[in-house]
Amino acid sequence: IARCFRDEDLRADRQPEFTQIDAELSFIDEEDIFVVFEGMIASIFMNVLNLDIKTPFPRMTYDTAFHRYGSDKPDMRFDLPIKEVTSLFTQSEFKVFQSAIDCNGNIAALVAPQCSDFSRKAIDDLTALVGKYGAKGLVWLRLTDAGLEGPSRKFLSDTEADSLVKETGASKGDMIFIVAASEKVCFTSLGQLRLEIGKIKNLIRKDEFNFLWLKEFPLFEYSDEEQRYVSVHHPFTSPLAEDIPLITTPEYYKARARAYDLVLNGFELGGGSIRIHSSDVQQKVFELLGISAEEAEAKFGFLLKALSFGAPPHGGIAFGLDRLVMLMLGLDSIRDTIPFPKTSAGISLMDNAPDVVSDRQLKELYIKKVED
The missing domain is CATH 3.30.930.10 (Bira Bifunctional Protein; Domain 2)
Known part of the structure; x- marks a missing residue:
């Protein structure tokens, strides 16, 4: 120990x-x-x-x-895998997808189950979330009785739209989110989106x-x-x-x-x-x-x-x-499992350490203080 x-x-x-x-x-x-x-x-x-x-x-x-969960420590209490769909759009006329492919990037999708009722604000919040991880945008499409709908649908051919639904396994009422970017940005951002969707839809089995x-x-x-x-x-x-x-x-x-x-x-x-x-x-x-x-x-x-x-x-x-x-106790911070935890500034509140060290103590340890 x-x-x-x-x-x-x-x-x-x-x-x-x-x-x-x-x-x-x-x-x-x-x-x-x-x-x-x-x-x-x-x-x-x-x-x-x-x-x-x-x-x-x-x-x-x-x-x-x-590539499946966008993380090196995936939460497996719920599934919701990411789908690599680059091969579906190699001939796409959608400039967002073309640009990613031309730069040897990736196009990947995440199906959010029964999320087609998301408001524009909710979608904007999710777009901001993936933006924190480098994604320059978030393509979203709703699957309805009429097929795929959304502002980006007009840039996809019918063949591409049908292939996307088939490849992702999306069902009516689902939302498909797509990121086109470098490999790291693409999967990392969708991994964070996966976690957020899991929380929003209560997919995570907390017990x-x-x-x-x-x-x-x-x-x-x-x-x-x-x-x-x-x-x-x-x-x-x-x-x-x-x-x-x-x-x-x-x-x-x-x-x-x-x-x-x-x-x-x-x-x-x-x-x-x-x-x-x-x-x-x-x-x-x-x-x-x-x-x-x-x-x-x-x-x-x-x-x-x-x-x-x-x-x-x-x-x-x-x-x-x-x-x-x-984790065993269902807590959110290890500060609650340590007798005398440090603050977010690294200070021990019990003894106010670290504190000023006297010149005598420094001399005993042969440490010389150099002023900037």
Whole structure:
């Protein structure tokens, strides 16, 4: 059990100080981790809440979660999947769709069940919601006895309209929302729209605990700030065995990681990974991250040398206990599950920490204060 201190952004489910169950195991793979911690979770729920949690938990890849639910921590207490519909509009004359396709973007749709009575204000609010996640607009169409209706219907051919209804499985009284944008914006914004529709239509089963293992995250992601690829988790995460040859090619960024998260009701409850145990693979990953051989030797030479002697497959996972208790009790903030939580400004109200440190204390610790 570890006490953790992090520079968090202090959202409702985060604190700069929290408690974890942290495990590191050797001679294991992902399924070993899953089985051990499923047993732990099931035991906790039975002993504390007298609830029988069914195991094993479902497994889902990151790619499936992102493209079906628009999230890396999907709330599975309701379905409402996103539908990729780009292929339906490759010859479309609708400029919004043309522009997305020309930029190698995506077009995806979300069916809001029995929402055709949404007011214009409600639709405007949903448009503003997806706008927060980068979408420049929200196409909406109502399915009535007369077929699809809406301001964008005139831009669609009858074939496109019929194909859209068939592909999405929409029924009379449903509303179809469509976003056309880059892949990240398209699915992320629709993922947030999915959650909002779930709340509006009371689709979320609030008395349910729905666990999900999310696995096979990308190994790398592109950083606009640094203008290069960086590790999604950390540089010691192992690639999938079948993707190790990929890291020696120009398409190394497509490699998947042996990383996993445990998701509960749309919250990340814990996460971890299987580590690299090959010196050659670790050196290659450093190289792909822009760490030269000299820098790698200076900073991680001890690790590379240790791995060269032969290390066992090993990995781990850490669970946030405060967040687990929050979800078990149906609370909205981990501040309610910590005895002395910090404020949104990171201040402890009990002792007013952090506070001014005296020059004498700084001197004892050989710390020099430098004024701006």
